[in-house]
Amino acid sequence: MVMLTIMIFIDPEMRNGFGMLVGLILYPVIGFGGKYPVLSLFFVGILLTLFTTLIREKYTDWIKMAKYQKYMEAYNKAFREAFKSNNTSKMKKLQEFQPKIMEMNYENMKGQLKMMAFTMFFILVTFAWVSFFVYEEAVDKYISVPWAYNVSLLDSTVLPHWILLYSLLAIPFSTVFGRIIKHYRFKKFIERVEHDSHS
Numbered sequence: 001m002v003m004l005t006i007m008i009f010i011d012p013e014m015r016n017g018f019g020m021l022v023g024l025i026l027y028p029v030i031g032f033g034g035k036y037p038v039l040s041l042f043f044v045g046i047l048l049t050l051f052t053t054l055i056r057e058k059y060t061d062w063i064k065m066a067k068y069q070k071y072m073e074a075y076n077k078a079f080r081e082a083f084k085s086n087n088t089s090k091m092k093k094l095q096e097f098q099p100k101i102m103e104m105n106y107e108n109m110k111g112q113l114k115m116m117a118f119t120m121f122f123i124l125v126t127f128a129w130v131s132f133f134v135y136e137e138a139v140d141k142y143i144s145v146p147w148a149y150n151v152s153l154l155d156s157t158v159l160p161h162w163i164l165l166y167s168l169l170a171i172p173f174s175t176v177f178g179r180i181i182k183h184y185r186f187k188k189f190i191e192r193v194e195h196d197s198h199s
Contacts, residue, residue, distance in 0.1 A: 019128025026129060027137065037138040037153060038169075041162065044130055045170025052119045053178055059115040062185050068104050075101065134162045 023031075030043040075097065082090040134141070134153055142150045143165065153162040 015124060015128045016132065018125040019132055022125050022129040023132065023137075026126075027133070031133065031137065034133070034137040034139040037134060037140065037162075038143060038165065040133065040138075041130065041166045042169045044126065045166055046173060048123060048126055049170055049174040049177055051122060053174070053181060055118050056115050056178075057181055057185070060112070062182055063189050065108055066186075068108055071104070072101070130162070130166070 026044070026047075030040050030047075032040055034040075075094065079091065079094050081087075082094060138153070141153045143153065143161075145151050151161060153160070153165065155161050157164065
């Protein structure tokens with residue numbers, strides 16, 4: 001999956017080929033005949049957000065990650081205090097924990113790398129189709145914004161406008177949906193701990 005993702009990233013022909021395959025599925029569903037590009041970008045954002053969030057949930061142990069972050073906060077605080085007070089014996093003892101910290105970091109990174117292998121492939125091929133859709137299939141390539149009546153999706157301001165529009169539509173949904181999922185996972189964990197403590 002990683003090698004395929006790299007090949008798609010560096011080979012435009014392969015990327016466009018996969019993008020057109022994705023278009024065979026997405027265009028009939030959310031293409032709207034190219035008439036409503038804003039809606040199409042919005043639904044692409046929702047679909048990608050749902051997919052990447054669910055993959056992230058599968059490969060991310062939020063409880064373990066939270067424990068690791070708290071562990072690192074306590075370790076760094078103790079190390080700073082020992083360094084400021086020039087407590088070499090305490091610093092030496094803290095350094096003995098570094099192999100455990102590296103192991104914990106590796107476990108966290110392993111899940112994230114698995115997640116990236118899956119998500120990057122689908123993000124690349126989906127964006128390949130979105131690019132083709134905006135440039136070739138969209139009937140109306142202009143949108144209205146509060147500061148301008150006609151803004152071309154094909155023009156650029158730092159980034160192409162269609163990418164900026166996609167980000168504007170997708171990021172809020174992604175943030176809210178991600179927080180809902182994380183809240184649900186932590187709530188279930190707390191309920192399980194409370195149940196175990198009472199039993």
